[in-house]
Amino acid sequence: MSAARLTIDLDAIAANWTRLARLCRAETGATVKADAYGLGADKVARRLASAGVRSFFVALAEEGAQIRQAVGSGPRIFVFSGHMAGDTQLLRNLDLIPLLNSPEQLARHFDALPRHPFGIQLDSGMNRLGMEPAEWKMVRDHAIAADPLLVMSHLACADESEHLFNAQQLDAFVNMTAGYAGPRSLAATGGILLSPEYHFDLARPGIGLYGGAPFDAARPVVSIALPVIQTREVAVGEPVGYGCSWLAERPSRVATVAAGYADGILRALSNATRLWAGDRPCPVVGRVSMDLITVDVTDLATVPDALDLLGPHQGIDALADDAGTIGYEILTSLGTRYRRRYLGSSI
Numbered sequence: 378m379s380a381a382r383l384t385i386d387l388d389a390i391a392a393n394w395t396r397l398a399r400l401c402r403a404e405t406g407a408t409v410k411a412d413a414y415g416l417g418a419d420k421v422a423r424r425l426a427s428a429g430v431r432s433f434f435v436a437l438a439e440e441g442a443q444i445r446q447a448v449g450s451g452p453r454i455f456v457f458s459g460h461m462a463g464d465t466q467l468l469r470n471l472d473l474i475p476l477l478n479s480p481e482q483l484a485r486h487f488d489a490l491p492r493h494p495f496g497i498q499l500d501s502g503m504n505r506l507g508m509e510p511a512e513w514k515m516v517r518d519h520a521i522a523a524d525p526l527l528v529m530s531h532l533a534c535a536d537e538s539e540h541l542f543n544a545q546q547l548d549a550f551v552n553m554t555a556g557y558a559g560p561r562s563l564a565a566t567g568g569i570l571l572s573p574e575y576h577f578d579l580a581r582p583g584i585g586l587y588g589g590a591p592f593d594a595a596r597p598v599v600s601i602a603l604p605v606i607q608t609r610e611v612a613v614g615e616p617v618g619y620g621c622s623w624l625a626e627r628p629s630r631v632a633t634v635a636a637g638y639a640d641g642i643l644r645a646l647s648n649a650t651r652l653w654a655g656d657r658p659c660p661v662v663g664r665v666s667m668d669l670i671t672v673d674v675t676d677l678a679t680v681p682d683a684l685d686l687l688g689p690h691q692g693i694d695a696l697a698d699d700a701g702t703i704g705y706e707i708l709t710s711l712g713t714r715y716r717r718r719y720l721g722s723s724i
């Protein structure tokens with residue numbers, strides 16, 4: 378059995394949601410797009426629903442369909458991409474709520490599914506998704522008369538609490554929704570942590586649930602153990618791996634473990650991170666290849682059956698720093714080859 382082991386702690390995800398919900402004065406939903414950040418949308422959504430989540434957020438209608446099947450008919454499921462051509466049947470049959478992001482989508486929705494619930498997505502400055510102030514002005518009365526379930530926008534810099542753009546977007550959102558008395562949403566994980574002004578009526582955390590920055594108080598959710606396939610002695614001056622990018626500077630023992638960039642262990646981690654034998658760090662030496670990683674275990678008295686990539690001494694953000702990326706990309710890259718084990722109940 379050489380598949381790498383990925384352990385996902387569902388109880389930690391539920392505990393992280395509960396902690397964020399306590400910090401937030403509004404209803405706290407959960408963002409479970411991209412297969413719950415790679416961790417398994419069905420199991421994660423079921424666990425979160427049993428912890429008390431009543432509003433889920435996904436990127437695509439297809440993802441919403443999967444969440445609906447997992448959690449049943451109770452919870453609300455919002456779709457960030459709105460009402461795209463071809464989405465109508467899924468939205469209707471699975472009772473999904475599109476967050477309409479342009480006057481064209483609004484027209485499509487009112488035309489195809491009159492009286493079907495919807496929300497509105499506004500652009501408060503990020504210039505990525507949502508109606509611009511001028512577009513919103515044109516359709517605002519018409520849209521509000523149809524009673525949206527939510528009017529939302531998204532912050533570009535919420536992970537940097539001092540960033541001046543946060544207050545600017547808050548202002549823009551308040552102005553665009555002035556006089557509208559229905560439910561509003563602005564905060565994801567970062568926005569919850571900024572201050573209560575950002576909470577409005579519904580928050581949509583994702584990364585904090587899965588143990589990532591900027592939610593420093595999060596419980597770690599993911600651990601990964603990589604089985605050692607082989608160990609060998611490497612003499613001074615000998616290379617290891619593709620491109621001979623590492624040369625032994627002392628008589629070394631090198632372990633080869635069974636995972637690689639095909640498992641989302643990014644190639645940028647070549648010669649740039651470490652695996653752990655309990656609390657002993659063992660540097661990755663040479664290039665990460667598709668299925669294999671080589672590790673300097675010279676300083677270990679005995680080489681264990683497996684070495685940890687993610688665990689108590691190294692979390693997703695530490696690994697992301699080593700790769701020059703963010704915890705989100707580490708999680709969503711993990712791939713399908715792991716032997717997955719879930720801790721905690723998923724009812």
Ligand SMILES: *Cc1c(COP(=O)(O)O)cnc(C)c1O
Nearest residue numbers: 408531565566581582583584585
């Ligand atoms: C991904 C996403 C979220 C969740 O963000 P986190 O930073 O993971 O908490 C919330 N809202 C929108 C619009 C998103 O795209």
